[in-house]
Amino acid sequence: MSTALPPMSQRGFLRWLWRQLTSMKTALILLFLLAIVSIPGSYFPQRGTNPILVEQWIADYPTFGPIFDSIGLFDVFGSPWYSAVYILLFISLIGCVVPRLGVHWRAMRSQPPPAPKNLVRLGGDTFEVEGESDAVIQNAHAFLKKNHWRTVIGEDPDGSRWVSAEKGYLRETGNLVFHFSLILILVGIAIGGLFGWRGNVIVREGEGFSDTLTQYDAWGGGRLSSAENLPEFSFTLESFNVEFERDNSQAGAPRLFEAKMVVDRPGEEAATTHLVEVNEPLVIDSAKVFLVGHGYAPHLIVRDSKGQVVLDDAVVFLPQDGNFTSTGVVKVPDSDPQLGFRGLFLPTSAISEELGPHSIFPAPDDVSVFLGAWAGDLGLDGGVSQSVYTLNVDNMTQLGLESLRVGQTWQLPEGSGSIEFTGFERWASFQIASDPGKELALIASILAIIGLSLSLFIQRRRVWVKVGQVTEQGSTSGVKVEVAGIAKASGHDAIEQVDNIVETLKGRNVS
């Protein structure tokens, strides 16, 4: 209970504040706080992982959305209040363990404390053995040394000699290693945050990618990372294999994703072929290439009113559900008037009243596209950058809707041209990431587990052997021996250790 009021002087106040911050009770409260403030991060969608869901949430709750957004509920782990809690916790941690370093260092170099006067009061064993006191002491000492106890031999004023032994220093060592490892993990995370980067790119089958900033669909890096130092490589996505479960209750669940990639690196003579799968990224220098998604790209040919081909390409459509009902946009700026299409790609087509056109299986068993056509101004000339996945129809008029199967052509109304659906390709999306802090975080995590185990499983114990006055019994002479021990942690004892010593001293006939 901190009933003590803070002292009036400024230095005294600061000292009081520091003591409060580094106390165990504060650490406890901060740990609880850390647990509590993490909870909203699991409930609300987070900008870092799911920015689209965040926007949707804010749109769905126009009153609370912006309020929650302003207090950081959609970016909990980067919010000032979250940072405040863990920074305070780490200050508390440092303030707690740094002074213990010195204490432990001295304890490890100092000798065990002398034996207490009265061992019997500690619940020790008393017995007599034959032999001289010196031999018994040496015997006990040798036994303790062999079992890795730290020992010291001494003598009481009354002439009885003793061995004092201590064991279990690794408990505190482990505890300190654990806490310092936590700091190291934080450093590893910080290095990753400052110097790391990640980018996303969608590549169609047969298409290539080279590692420069302009080729990425999205790229983000830490404050000290540089897009100029990306590892030099390029690859071509030769083929992409997907298999889906067809048989049982989990029909449609993915069973295999496999991207066959031909990778070119400067300094290497021949290009190498790699298979990249979900759990098997491609490692290039400090970066890793992960397969994170895939989808379909319908191949469309658009002709203008004169029959000239103005677009002949596979257009990337983004999957919207587990059965790969995919949406996409086709923009044709080179025709007059400009044409735009909003489309649905259905690998296995179905229509229902509720869902409209949708896909009922992710594999391309019964492919079709549904297209809505617009003519007018795409709005591309204004200099405002547009997403390739949205069509601005403010200055366009709708021409109609049509569904096409592979090989079919739709003659657009009013002689605006035609669009032909010739087939489809697959695309794969890759995340290319570099996190220079991850090795440090891993090493620190391993150290933390080792330190934690040591601090929880090792017990610190002290034992003493005391040899008293000589006893005479007929022709043989013996000595009175006392053995006792304690464990530092409550709930533990040194009974087993004491028994072992007693057995050793009794069992060996010291002559």
Place this chain on the structure above:
Amino acid sequence: MNYVNSVQLADASNNFVYASMVILFLAIISFSVSFAAGRRRVSPIEVSSRRVLVESSGSQVHETEVELTQLDPGRRTANIGMSLTCLATGMLLVGVVLRGVWAGRVPWGNMYEFSISSALGILAVYLVWSTQRDLRWLGLFVTIPTLLTLGMAVTVLYTESAQLVPALKSYWLVIHVFAAIIGGGAFTVGAATAGLSLISGKGWFTQLPPREKLEGLTHKIIAFSFPIWTFAVVAGAIWAENAWGRYWGWDPKETWAFITWVIFAAYLHARSTAGWKHQKASVIAIVGWLAFLVNYFGVNIFINSLHSYAGV
């Protein structure tokens, strides 16, 4: 594997799981009878001293046993409960192994499999611990949550065995989930002892071990499971780095694993803080277990997470 064989394996696995549930139910009845009988009995210290008297009086072995049963009326039924628990564990082990053979992989690829494996984990932690000390009094409070877990598994979570989704095809599935199962099983046993420490000596619960003893046991089991849980989290991070391109991304499952970890870290700190060692620490242990449950069921069922896999 042909179709008939695989159906037989599936049926056999399910039958063993059902059989273990029936036996577990009988074990619960035995432990309950023992518990109810124990309420009328004299305090454990008296029992032991009288037992010494009986044994030292030189009477025959048969008589001694009768005497002991009279003194400690719950003893025999507790032993029956213990045997039934062992049997149920064996049955469940066979059920889990058959499930793995059927699927051709480790039997924790979906929530149903994870649940039956976790139930096995709870029983395994309890029985292994029982070899080191007399934990018959704890049987009732371990078998009940285990049966509930199995009940949830066969009713709500049941899914046909199937191959893994690509994200789960990794040897880290074996390591990460195994550590989570053992750590979670030990947290469950710890929550049982922590809960009992709060009610020991009150009302119905006079025959339980004394509060301090239960608190010590809770500390021991959590000190055992905390490093395992830490390892499970780190192994998960290594796997996540390999599969998703980042070792930590605050996915809800990761977040709740972290919350669970922080609460149990708080428990261990509370155990060495004056004024927090006893009831408060036990409450923290229970809260930590609740966080584990949220992570285990809640995240998969209620929250959209990367860990929400096939069949819940």
